Amino acid sequence: MTYVLYLLVAILVLDSLRMRGRVGKLATLAPSEDAATGFRVITAPGVTISDATTRAAAAYARQHGLALLDIVPQNLPAMRALAFAQLVDPEAYRKDRLGPGRTTGHAILVSDEVYARAQAEPPKDDVELARLAARMKHYGTGDAAIAVGERAQPQDPTRRYQLLYIVLGPSTPLALGMLVVMWALIGIGLYTTPIAGWVGLAAWQLQPVIALLGTRIHSRDLIPFTIFRAPIELYVLVRTLLGKRPATAEAAAKRPEYDHLIAEGLERFYEPRRETCPVCDASELVVHLRHGDLFQHKPGTFTLERCRACRHVFQNPRLSLAGLDFYYKDFYDGLGEAGMEFIFGFGAQPYLDRARMVREVSPPARWLDVGAGHGHFCIAARAELPETAFDGLDLSESIEEAKRRGWVDTAYRGLFPDLAPGLAGRYDAVSMSHYLEHTLDPRAELQAAHTALADKGTLMIEVPDPEFWVGKLLRRYWLPWFQPQHLHFLSVANLDRLLRERGFTPVTWHRGKAHQRVDFFFATWLFLDRLAPPRKLPWRWRGAVAGAWRSLVWTIGAPFILLAIAFDNLVGPLFARGRVSNTYRVVATKGAS
Numbered sequence: 001m002t003y004v005l006y007l008l009v010a011i012l013v014l015d016s017l018r019m020r021g022r023v024g025k026l027a028t029l030a031p032s033e034d035a036a037t038g039f040r041v042i043t044a045p046g047v048t049i050s051d052a053t054t055r056a057a058a059a060y061a062r063q064h065g066l067a068l069l070d071i072v073p074q075n076l077p078a079m080r081a082l083a084f085a086q087l088v089d090p091e092a093y094r095k096d097r098l099g100p101g102r103t104t105g106h107a108i109l110v111s112d113e114v115y116a117r118a119q120a121e122p123p124k125d126d127v128e129l130a131r132l133a134a135r136m137k138h139y140g141t142g143d144a145a146i147a148v149g150e151r152a153q154p155q156d157p158t159r160r161y162q163l164l165y166i167v168l169g170p171s172t173p174l175a176l177g178m179l180v181v182m183w184a185l186i187g188i189g190l191y192t193t194p195i196a197g198w199v200g201l202a203a204w205q206l207q208p209v210i211a212l213l214g215t216r217i218h219s220r221d222l223i224p225f226t227i228f229r230a231p232i233e234l235y236v237l238v239r240t241l242l243g244k245r246p247a248t249a250e251a252a253a254k255r256p257e258y259d260h261l262i263a264e265g266l267e268r269f270y271e272p273r274r275e276t277c278p279v280c281d282a283s284e285l286v287v288h289l290r291h292g293d294l295f296q297h298k299p300g301t302f303t304l305e306r307c308r309a310c311r312h313v314f315q316n317p318r319l320s321l322a323g324l325d326f327y328y329k330d331f332y333d334g335l336g337e338a339g340m341e342f343i344f345g346f347g348a349q350p351y352l353d354r355a356r357m358v359r360e361v362s363p364p365a366r367w368l369d370v371g372a373g374h375g376h377f378c379i380a381a382r383a384e385l386p387e388t389a390f391d392g393l394d395l396s397e398s399i400e401e402a403k404r405r406g407w408v409d410t411a412y413r414g415l416f417p418d419l420a421p422g423l424a425g426r427y428d429a430v431s432m433s434h435y436l437e438h439t440l441d442p443r444a445e446l447q448a449a450h451t452a453l454a455d456k457g458t459l460m461i462e463v464p465d466p467e468f469w470v471g472k473l474l475r476r477y478w479l480p481w482f483q484p485q486h487l488h489f490l491s492v493a494n495l496d497r498l499l500r501e502r503g504f505t506p507v508t509w510h511r512g513k514a515h516q517r518v519d520f521f522f523a524t525w526l527f528l529d530r531l532a533p534p535r536k537l538p539w540r541w542r543g544a545v546a547g548a549w550r551s552l553v554w555t556i557g558a559p560f561i562l563l564a565i566a567f568d569n570l571v572g573p574l575f576a577r578g579r580v581s582n583t584y585r586v587v588a589t590k591g592a593s
Contacts, residue, residue, distance in 0.1 A: 001188065001189060001192050001193050001196070002189075002193045002196045004185065004189075005185065005186070005189045005193065005196040005197060005199070005200045006196060006199070006200075008182065008185060008186075008200050008203070009196075009199055009200050009203040012200075012203040012204050012207060013203055013210070015086075015207070016203075016206075016207045016210035016211045017210065017211075018085075019082060019085035019086060019207075019211040019212075020085075020210060020211045020212070020215065022085045022088065022089050022090065023081070023085050023211065023212065023215045023216070023217055024215060024216075025089070025090040025091060026072065026090055026144060026145060026146050026216060026217075027060070027090075027143075027145045027146070028145065028146045028148060028216055029053065029056035029057055029060055029071075029145050029146065029147050029148070030056060030059070030060070031052065031055075031056055032055045032056050032058070032059035033055065034055060034058070034059050034062075035055065035058075036054045036055050036057070036058035037058070038058070038062075038111060038112050038113070039054075039057070039058040039061060039109050039110065039111055039112060040109070040110055040112060040115060041054050041057070041071070041107055041108070041109050041110075042107065042108050042109075042110060042122060042123065042129065042132065043106070043107040043129075044105055044106055044107065044123075044125075044126055044129050044153060044155075045124075045125055045126070045153075046153050047106055047107055047153050049071065049107050049150070050149060050150075052149065053071065053147045053149060053150055054109070056147065057069055057071055057109040057145070057147065058109065060143075060145055061109055061111070061143075064094075064141075064143060065141060066109075066111075066140070066141050066142065066143050067110065067111045067113075067114040067136070067137075067139055067140025067141055067142065068101055068108060068109070068110055068111075068114070068133070068136045068137050068139075068140060068141070068142035068143075069108065069109040069142070069143050069144065069145060070101070070102065070103045070104060070106075070107075070108050070133065070142070070143070070144035070145075071106055071107040071108065071109060071144075071145070071147050071150060072084070072104050072106065072144055072145060072146045072147065072150075072217070073104070073106045073146075073147060073150035073151055073152040074146050074147065074148050074149075074150060074216070074217060074218055075150075075151055075152055075217075075218055075219060075220050076104055076106070076152050076217055076219060077152060077154075077219055077220075077221050077225070078208045078212060078219040078221055078222045078225040078226070079208075079225060079232070079233075079236070080104055080105065080152070080155070081104075081211075081212055081217050081219055082207065082208060082211060082212070084102065084104050084144075085211060087102050087167060088102050088144060090143065090144060093142060093143065093144070094141060094142070094143050096348075097138075097141075097379050097380070098348055098376055098379065098380060099137070100133075100134035100135070100137055100138065100166075101133040101134050101135070101136050101137030101138075101142050102133060102134070102137075102144070102167070103129060103130055103133035104144070104152075105126055105129065105130065105155055105163075106150065106152055106153070107150075108129070108132070108133050108136070110136055111140065114136060114139040114140050115136075117139060117404055117405075117406075118135060118136060118139050118404065118405075119404070120132060120135075120136070125156070125159065126155050126156060126159055126163065127159050127162045127163060127166070130163050130166045130167075131166055134166055134167075138374075138405045138407075139404075139405050139406065140406075146216050146217065157236060157239040157240070157243065158239060158242075158243040158244055159243060159244055160236065160239065160240040160243055161240050161241070161243045161244065161245055162243070162244055162245070164176075164240070165245075173550065173551070173554040174554060174557075174558055174561055176237070176240070176241070176551075176554070176555075177551075177554040177555040177556075177557065177558035178558045178559075178562070179233075179237065180237075180555045180558075181555065181558050181559055182204070185200070186200045186201050186204065204229075205226065205229050205230070206226065207229075208222055208225055208226045208229065209222065209223075209226050241551060245536065248536055250334075250335060251335060251536050251537060251538045252536070252538070253538075254330070254335070254538035255538045255539075255541065257538070258538045258539040261326060262299060262539065266299060266300050268320065268322050268323075269300065269319060269320055269322055269323030269326055269327075270317040270318070270319060270320055270323060271317050271318045271319070271320045272317060273316055273317040274316050274317070274318070277307035277309065277310060277312055277314075278312070278314055278441075278488070279307065279310050279312040279490075279494050279497075279498070280307060280309050280310040280312070282307055282308070282309035282310065284307060284308035284309050285305045285306070285307055285308070285316070286305065286306055286308060287303060287304075287305055287306075288304040288305055288306040288313050289303070289304040289475060289476060289481060289483075290302070290303045290304070291476040291483060292483075293327065293483065293484060294476065294477070294483070294526045294529070294530055295331070295482070295526075296327070296330070296331060296336070296537070296539075297529075297530075297533045297534070297537060297539075297540050298326070298327060298539050298540075299539065300327075300484065302315060302483040302484040303315065303316055303317070304316070304481065304483070304489075310491075310493075310494055311466075311467075311491055311493075311494075312488070312489070312490065312491065312494055313466045313488075313489035314487060314488050314489065315483070315484065315486070315487045315488075318440070318487055319484055319487070323484070327484045327485065328396075328485070330538075331485075332373065332396055332398060333396055333397060333398060335538075348380040348383075350516065351376065351377045351380035351381055352380060352381070352383065352384055353510075353513075353514070353585075354377065354381070354431065354433060354460060354462060354585065355377075355380070355381035355384040355385055356384055357460060357508060357510065357585060357587055358429050358431070358458050358460050358587055359384060359385060360508075361458055361507055361508065361587050361589070362428070362429075362456070362458050362589075363385060363388070364385070364388055364427070364428030364429035364457075364458060365387070365388060365389065365428050366388070366389045366391070366426065366427050366428050366429070367381070367385070367388050367389070367390050367391070367427065367428065367429040367430070367431065368391050368392070368393060368423070368426075368427045368429070368430045368431070368452060369390065369391070369392050369393070369408075369430075369431045369433070370393045370394075370416050370430060370431065370432045370435055370445075370449070371393070371394060371432060371433065371434070371435030371438070372392030372393060372394050372398075372399055372402060372408060373392075373394055373396070373398045373399070373402070374398045374399075374401055374402050374405070374407065375390075375392050375399070375402030375403075375405065375407030375408045376407070377431070377433060378390035378391075378392055378402070378407050378408050379405075379407040388429075389409045389410075390407075390408055390409055391408055391409055391410040391411070391412065391427075392407075392408035392410075392411055392412070393411075393412040393413075393414070393416055393419065394411075394412075394413065395413065395414065395415060396413075397413070399411045399412070399413050400413065416445055416448045416449075417441075417444045417445065417447070417448045419448075420447075420448035420449075420451040420452050421451060423451070423452040424451050424452065425451075425452070425453070425454045425455075426452060426454070427452050427453055427454065427457060428453070428454055428457050428458065429453075429457060429458045429459075429460065430449045430452055430453055430457070430458075430459050430460070431459075431460040431461075431462075432445065432449070432459075432460070432461045432462070433460075433461075433462040434462060434463065434464075436461060436463050436488070436490065437463050437464060437480075437482075437486045437487065437488055437489060437490070438485055438486060438487065439487065439488070440487065442488055442490065442498060443498060443501075443502065446459075446498055446499065446502040446504070447502055449502075450502050450503050450504065450590060453590045454590070455590060455591060456589055456590060456591055457589070457590045458587060458588070458589055458590075459499075459504060459587070459588045459589070459590065460585065460586070460587050461495065461585065461586050461588075462514060462583060462584070462585040463489075463490060463495070463583070463584065464480030464482075464486070464489060464582060464583055465480075465491075465492070465511065465580055465581060465582060465583060465584045466480075466489035466490075466491055467491055467492070467580050468580050468581055468582050469580070470519050470582065471582070474519065474520075474523045476526075477522075477523035477526045477527055478519065478523065478582075479518060479519065479522040479523070479526070479582075480582060480583075492509065492511070492584060492586075495586065496586075499586070499588050503590060503591065504588035504589065504590060504591075505588055505589050505591065506586050506587070506588045507587050507588060507589055508586065508587045509584065509585070509586050510584060510585040510586075511578075511579060511580055511581060511584045512575060512576045512577055512578045512579065512580070512581045513576060513585075514581060514583040514584050514585045515572060515575045515576045515578075515581030515582055515583060516581075516582060516583055517568040517569055517572035518568060518582075519568060519582055520564040520565075520567050520568050521561065521564045521565050521568050523564065524557070524560050524561050524563075524564040525561065525564075528553055528554060528557040528560075528561075531553050532546075532549050532550040532552075532553035532554065533546075533550070534550070535547040535550060
């Protein structure tokens, strides 16, 4: 226990120094007499920004080419200052185009052009301001700066869970659980090894002073907060857990709709079962896996079958169009949109790896990303291919948002096989990243890509690798099985066969190189979420006891999540050097070799 506590002390001290470094990078707004033309200030309720601050913020934004600037009051309370420093490294924040915007909850400066393009509306409360800041940064470069003359206003503590969810997304229960685990470790240490326990408590208690004392942020409550941090944080945690939850009203409003859909019966969500393999037409089918929806917890059971002849794995019976509508509903948009934005914007490296793979074969002038969603790949890939025009295609309204953000140059909404004839020969590159496994007919999608590509054009595909042994080990908790959305799992041999049938020549395969270090993390996450699912889902509404059970499960499970992350990173390099991993990519060219 002593060693664990001293490790915790080291983490806390390093974290304090990290936050201090970040606060030190915040610029202070300089006075300006220039008019704030082209910008507007959006404030939290009860906040009034002086004309001097508005002019200074606009001058800073113009000087640095910003679309969004968070105005940080100089006397920001210590607890909010620490939370902001935990989240925002100013240097990385300015460069990051994928990540959402952040705010200290006082005011933000937004360019008029971005405000209009985003079709934004003035926020009614602190939560709407935070949500607006998160969204606005997707439309341009963001930053934060300290305003000397501004004075912070208090926030409503009952809305803190909603504010945390905007920042942390689906990982909010995990973050709160880790906080409780840390307090428990210190408490156990005080009882079993008092010296190490008191050192651990001191390291946590003194974090505000280490991070903020002597910096440009002059928190008036710094010393009182440091002294009474434990009871203050405990009080805030209780108010957070008992406070309002995100989208509760929206979820409640959707309950009648889902009640009606479910009451009509689940049978219509499935097509008749196939008797033959969709790849090789063999009739040697066996059950590979059978389980329910681990992601949204919607009703239904889904079966994956495997062909003994070619080893193709596919959903059988397959979802019907009505089933696809039902199980995709509120996943990528609606109730699930914020969570998916959090996941897709987590890091740019996979997007850059895909772009480099194509660039090494033939740098394209025009690229079409199929299944583009909000356009995360397109905006990230511009860093590797700044001269390339990136267009996006998707079935959902997310592609229209991608166009508004400027993340895609042209947006197409619809089914790729239907739209392909109108795009014939237009593109030098087409990409399908974690798209083909969602489609009803992979052959039709490959034919559409062949149609849209110019001669010698390049097709890049990334899909889960069903031959990865970890998928057999983790079974239903292996993320890429992803039922009910993933309909087909093409092995390398089968995808190679389909590509050649459709007139493509595979050039480069990445198997281990494409590995993503998430297997055991998501397996643990899915297990905990199945054990204690969210309490208020419109298709599964549960009482207060379920909420308490979820808090307990995620608190106990938080250390196991950290262990799973550590294990993923430990074994990740081994998988990356191996023959198979959880993901593979292929680049193929249109035409014979």
